Structures are given as structure tokens and as C-alpha cells.
Amino acid sequence: MISSLALTDFRSYAAATLSIEAASVVLHGPNGAGKTNVLEALSLFTPGKGLRGASAPEMGRREPGETTGRAWAVAAVLDDGQHETRLGTGVLSPGGARRIVRIDGETAPPGRLLDHLRPVWATPEQDRLFSDARAARLKFFDRLVFAADPDHAASVTTYEKALKERLRLLVDGAEGREADPLWLDALEIRLAESGAAAATARASALATLQTAIDARGDRPFPQADLGLTGEAERMAAEGADADAIAARLREGLRAARARDAAAGRSLFGPHRSDLTALHREKNRPAAEGSSGEQKALVLNLILAQLTRLAGQPAAPILLLDEAPAHLDAARRAALFDEIEALGLQAFLTGTERALFEGLEGRAQFVRVEAGRFG
Numbered sequence: 001m002i003s004s005l006a007l008t009d010f011r012s013y014a015a016a017t018l019s020i021e022a023a024s025v026v027l028h029g030p031n032g033a034g035k036t037n038v039l040e041a042l043s044l045f046t047p048g049k050g051l052r053g054a055s056a057p058e059m060g061r062r063e064p065g066e067t068t069g070r071a072w073a074v075a076a077v078l079d080d081g082q083h084e085t086r087l088g089t090g091v092l093s094p095g096g097a098r099r100i101v102r103i104d105g106e107t108a109p110p111g112r113l114l115d116h117l118r119p120v121w122a123t124p125e126q127d128r129l130f131s132d133a134r135a136a137r138l139k140f141f142d143r144l145v146f147a148a149d150p151d152h153a154a155s156v157t158t159y160e161k162a163l164k165e166r167l168r169l170l171v172d173g174a175e176g177r178e179a180d181p182l183w184l185d186a187l188e189i190r191l192a193e194s195g196a197a198a199a200t201a202r203a204s205a206l207a208t209l210q211t212a213i214d215a216r217g218d219r220p221f222p223q224a225d226l227g228l229t230g231e232a233e234r235m236a237a238e239g240a241d242a243d244a245i246a247a248r249l250r251e252g253l254r255a256a257r258a259r260d261a262a263a264g265r266s267l268f269g270p271h272r273s274d275l276t277a278l279h280r281e282k283n284r285p286a287a288e289g290s291s292g293e294q295k296a297l298v299l300n301l302i303l304a305q306l307t308r309l310a311g312q313p314a315a316p317i318l319l320l321d322e323a324p325a326h327l328d329a330a331r332r333a334a335l336f337d338e339i340e341a342l343g344l345q346a347f348l349t350g351t352e353r354a355l356f357e358g359l360e361g362r363a364q365f366v367r368v369e370a371g372r373f374g
């Protein structure tokens with residue numbers, strides 16, 4: 001577990017350290033105190049832009065009137081009972097855009113963080129996940145896939161880059177500038193291969209998550225029947241191999257060229273897939289549910305994710321922003337019991353300590369105020 005955290009010029013924190021003594025940590029304090037900033041700092045111990053999807057310069061502390069974020073650092077000690085690992089990330093110069101990662105003092109590729117820690121987060125933005133825009137939902141799901149299957153991020157990045165290039169060529173072609181047909185073919189091959197890999201990883205993650213949801217029963221949250229729209233994902237779920245899926249994607253991409261060029265958008269491919277969920281008990285689409293119901297479904301999905309990650313060598317940690325929002329007292333209590341039963345480390349935020357009554361005596365309570373720990 002993480003045994004200490006140090007923030008230097010990160011968001012609202014000039015210099016703050018927190019020594020962690022319990023598996024669960026409750027951060028409570030008024031609005032704007034800096035609670036979410038702590039979760040964001042912890043979410044940077046995995047590749048990517050963290051829980052707010054922010055850029056590195058945004059995270060550097062700015063005094064009123066300052067336009068450039070300072071050089072910042074987040075450091076943690078990970079203690080597995082046998083030995084300690086020091087994890088660090090930050091930028092070295094004011095406004096620096098590239099965050100670097102250090103493990104035990106050595107600069108390391110961000111992907112190496114996955115050998116040590118797998119943060120999973122739930123934020124208030126997900127309260128309407130199922131009625132939100134499709135792209136946000138797919139991104140959420142891709143992150144769940146990636147946490148257990150790091151290659152998935154590379155497939156998605158390769159795919160998205162090639163998709164942009166293909167569209168540029170097609171639009172250029174439509175405007176009369178000659179598009180190199182060989183280059184277009186090459187891009188579509190790359191799209192088909194990375195798209196098939198991504199769809200296969202998604203289908204397999206979906207099956208594992210559904211099994212975990214089913215095994216969890218309905219404790220403490222309602223269950224979802226998950227699905228993925230998208231032809232490639234359907235083929236993968238039915239057992240088609242990557243070559244067959246890639247061949248189908250190539251065919252579809254080729255057929256979509258004229259339409260994409262005219263629309264100025266890429267209308268075919270697994271970037272248009274979607275995660276669907278049915279509230280099992282009510283037999284209704286999750287999208288029709290209230291914020292509280294959607295939150296409960298998302299939390300069940302996140303708990304299922306944690307169950308499947310628990311089998312892996314790198315420890316999952318749970319970051320729950322505004323955890324008690326939308327949850328009634330019974331669900332809150334059940335959530336706390338569940339976190340303890342999973343034996344994982346969790347960081348929870350909320351404005352009132354009283355909302356975490358069920359964790360009194362079981363968690364470490366930290367008062368946060370104006371970028372300081374009380």
C-alpha cells in the first residue's frame with residue numbers, strides 16, 4: 001500500500017506531505033479545499049493524463065496572477081510489507097508539458113508504473129455515464145480494459161493516429177489535392193490491425209467484467225448486463241480471430257472512403273463502438289436510470305474491475321471522488337464494507353466527515369483545508 005504521499009507545487013499544494021497509516025483514507029473538507037487534487041495526484045501513478053484528463057502545465061501550482069504553472073512533483077512510497085518502492089512523477093521546468101516518471105530514483109517509461117500500481121477511479125462526472133456522450137463512455141471503458149491489459153493503450157493510440165491521417169488524406173482528396181492511394185492503403189492496414197486488436201481486447205475485458213459482476217451477485221449495488229456495439233467487437237465476442245476481424249475492417253474502411261471524405265468525419269470503425277448496460281433487476285437501459293442508479297451501476301462495474309485486478313501483481317488502489325454523493329446510507333455502508341472486504345487501499349473524498357460514519361475506527365480521516373492537510 002501507499003505509505004506516504006508528498007506534493008510539491010502541485011495544484012493548490014505548495015508543499016504537503018501525508019503519512020498514511022490505514023488502508024482506507026478519507027479526505028474531508030469544504031469545497032475547493034484540495035481533496036480532488038490529492039486523488040488526481042494519485043491517479044498520475046499510471047500512464048495518461050490522470051483523473052481530470054488535464055495537461056501537465058495545468059497541474060503546476062499558480063499563485064493568483066501567475067500564468068504559467070510551476071515545475072511540480074508528486075511522490076509516493078509504496079510499501080508491500082517486504083520492501084519499499086519510491087514512485088515519483090512531475091515536470092522539471094515551469095510550464096513543462098512532458099511529465100517524467102521516476103521509480104526508485106531512476107527515470108522510467110510511464111508504462112513501468114503498471115508494474116507497481118493500478119489506480120482505478122470513480123468521479124462525479126461518471127454519474128451520468130450511461131446517458132453521456134458515447135465517446136466519453138468508450139474512453140471510460142477503454143481505461144478499464146487498459147488497466148489489466150496495458151497493450152490496449154498502444155492499439156488505441158495507433159488506431160487514433162492513423163484514423164486522423166486517413167481522414168486528412170480523404171479530405172485533401174475531396175478538395176482536389178491528390179491523395180496517395182498507396183499511403184491510404186497502408187493507413188487502412190494499420191487501422192485494421194490496431195482496430196482488430198483493440199476490439200478483441202475490449203470483447204475479452206467485457207466478458208471478464210461480466211463474469212465478475214455476475215459472481216458478485218447484487219451486493220451491494222445493482223447488476224448490469226453489459227454489451228458492446230460495434231461489428232468488430234461482436235466478431236471478437238463470437239470467437240473470430242484477429243486476422244478475420246482485420247480483413248472485415250479493411251473492407252469496411254475502403255467502402256467508407258467516399259462517404260468519410262464527403263462528411264469530413266470517420267463514420268466506420270471501432271472508434272464508433274459503444275458500451276451498453278442494462279439494469280438487470282429493472283430490465284431497463286442504464287441510460288434511463290437516475291443519477292443515483294447510474295452511479296450505483298458504475299460503482300458495481302468498478303468493484304468488478306477491482307476484483308479482476310486483485311489477481312494481478314500490481315496493487316489496485318481505488319480513488320473515489322465525492323464517494324457518498326447520490327448514495328443513501330445503506331448503500332454507503334455497503335460500499336465501505338465492500339472496500340474492506342476486497343482488502344484494497346482506497347482514498348475517498350467528501351465534504352462532511354459524518355458521511356463516512358461507517359468508516360470511523362476503520363479508516364484514517366484527514367481534514368483538508370486550503371491546500372493543507374490538517
Ligand SMILES: Nc1ncnc2c1ncn2[C@@H]1O[C@H](COP(=O)(O)OP(=O)(O)OP(=O)(O)O)[C@@H](O)[C@H]1O
Nearest residue numbers: 011012031032033034035036037058059060061062
Ligand atoms: N494549478 C493550480 N494552482 C493553484 N491552485 C489550483 C490549481 N489548480 C486548481 N487549483 C485550486 O484547487 C482548488 C480545487 O481543489 P479540488 O478540486 O481538489 O477541491 P475539492 O476539495 O475536491 O472541492 P469540492 O468539494 O468542491 O470538489 C481550487 O481552489 C482551485 O483554484
